[in-house]
Amino acid sequence: MAITPISEPARPAPPRSALPWQPGHPVWQLGFRPFYLLAALFAAVSIPLWLASYMGVATAPLQVSMGWHMHEMVFGFAVAVVVGFLFTAGRNWTGLPTPQGWHLMALAGLWLAGRVAMLAAPAPVAAAIDLLFLPLCAWPLFQVLRRSGNHRNLFLVGLLALLTIANGLYHASAMDLLALSYFVPVQAAIFIIVLIESVLGARVIPMFTRNGAPGSTPVSSPKRALVAVGLMAAAGVAWIAGAPGLLTAPLALAAGAMSLANLLAWQPQRTLRVPLLWILHLSYAWIGIGFLLLAAASLDWLPASVAFHALTVGSMAGLIIGMMTRTTLGHTGRPLKAGAKEAAMYWLVQLGALARLLAAVGPAPLAIAALLAAGVCWSAAFILYAVTYAPYLWRPRVDGREG
Structure with a gap:
């Protein structure tokens, strides 16, 4: 995004x-x-x-x-x-x-x-x-x-x-x-935001990779991206409608697999040295993982919380922190280059996502510790963004242009 x-x-x-x-x-x-x-x-x-x-x-x-x-x-x-x-x-x-x-x-x-x-x-x-x-x-x-x-x-x-x-x-x-149940409209909204992420991510992540990762040749397939979005929408509708697991699971499984296939074609391995890129690839991967977990949840193999926190903390928050840093740098006239603080924000969000998933499946004492760790990682990431980027957001562009 x-x-x-x-x-x-x-x-x-x-x-x-x-x-x-x-x-x-x-x-x-x-x-x-x-x-x-x-x-x-x-x-x-x-x-x-x-x-x-x-x-x-x-x-x-x-x-x-x-x-x-x-x-x-x-x-x-x-x-x-x-x-x-x-x-x-x-x-x-x-x-x-x-x-x-x-x-x-x-x-x-x-x-x-x-x-x-x-x-x-x-x-x-x-x-x-x-x-x-x-x-x-x-x-x-x-x-x-x-x-x-x-x-x-x-x-x-x-x-x-x-x-x-x-x-x-x-x-x-x-x-x-x-x-x-108020869970239903909130979960529906999560699916809608994931669709926004998926569409815009499929447009720009390959382009950013091609421009920012030396030696990369990402392949973008609009048709495959459209199929992935269609499968995500179908799986989301099936889940929200309370369809049987035997219907929802194959749709979610196909959506997750197609999303990950798209990502692999964008050559995420070429981005490991470029934090502004790997955060987008890793966060986009959580979309596919989230739908695979949704397939398991629809068959009662896992709590639904695992799938939805993969989609929200892993994917949504990961893409948000990656997008907020990238667009703030670009639209305030600064170089598109991430330093140690940006990398720390990215890792904190991703560690928070893993901790939150552990909290959903772990035994009680471990679950509480993991939940608190996830909260600390989350808050630390966004405090670091606010402290680092507030001066950029609060001041005119360094190049004197409007915006």
Whole structure:
């Protein structure tokens, strides 16, 4: 899910004298800036808060629960990154401005209000605030894609609409307005985000590999990528619909195998010395692994938590940290080169993913230790991103261009 900046005429950067609450401040000039920073900070504090509640530490008056944890990791953290990415990519794809200034400030404020409401407000109020965010972000993206004739990427607006529906179903379930477990809409949203990752990853990872890994000749097959996405969608629908395991398992198995076949054609072994690349390859591998684990879960061989944490912590968080570092460097005018801090972020997320899977299958004492270790790795990775990259996000581009 990483992108590279397109060439455009140099423009004067916003004045350095602009204050953070003014629309001319650099942080409000392009979507990735506020949403990456907010998402990283939220990721760093939300998991410790959830673990404290899980371990029996009182978190009142905050409304921390299993439902809150599941909802906020998807509709809070992941959605913020998706929106920041799409606003940034949308401007690159179309050459038209996506929300900035006051508009971007309002959307970031609405996202933040949603996070506060989910923790402290009555459920109807929290739902009303939280449900506004995705439609108000999808509309400007739809406008720039339609005006530019960029029909190739309009499907992303449709996926944002599906995420909105899933979010609405979650809130209806949480308020007992719908006889549906809140696990179902959250898991549906995870599948939708994985589809976004799969489509965009298949477009850009081979290109980035070819450009950044000396001697590599990755083979990109749009037809094979489309088959993989179709199988993922079918497996996801079967799981959400509660289809028999004998139907879901073959679909998930085929989806996982096809995803891994795509990845192998991109020559991941050529990227081992390039952290900005290997994090994308390794995280994409978790998609295939996640669907293989989903096949096992559909046959009751493993807890479903194993498969969904492979898809979320391994794949989603891995691609997010890889994309946030890459696009921040590129869109602030810095060289696309990862150092020791970036490598540490990447390893922390991947170690956290392994620890979280161990927590789902290990015996009780080991499971608790693994769960705490996963939380430490997760928070450390995103704290490190926030501390390292906040100055980049907060300041104008070093090359003086807009964005």
